[in-house]
Amino acid sequence: MSHTIKFVKEVKIKKDKTILASAKDAGLKIKAPCRGKGKCGKCVVRVLEGKISEPTKSEMKEIDEKKIKKGYRLACEATAQDSVVVELVDK
Ligand code: FES
Numbered sequence: 001m002s003h004t005i006k007f008v009k010e011v012k013i014k015k016d017k018t019i020l021a022s023a024k025d026a027g028l029k030i031k032a033p034c035r036g037k038g039k040c041g042k043c044v045v046r047v048l049e050g051k052i053s054e055p056t057k058s059e060m061k062e063i064d065e066k067k068i069k070k071g072y073r074l075a076c077e078a079t080a081q082d083s084v085v086v087e088l089v090d091k
Contacts, residue, residue, distance in 0.1 A: 019045055019086055020075035030088060036076035038062070043075040050084030053077075 011026040023030050034040035038058030056077045
């Protein structure tokens, strides 16, 4: 039988910084093989609460619309427009 554990870490971020850059500043690791160029689709996170930037063309290309509506976004493209809660997703 396996169990799960949820780690929570709250950090202050700078306005207009991407989620990927903010995570890196906070010491959190998000897979980013294309180094934040919006081309690999591996940095997907899920925004659970709060206001986030509108999806970019790269996000529309890498993530299907249904998932975007559920909060899935590219960490290298999306920026927080308010205080947000972001789930790190293994992809
Ligand atoms: S790091 Fe490749 S799409 Fe974000």
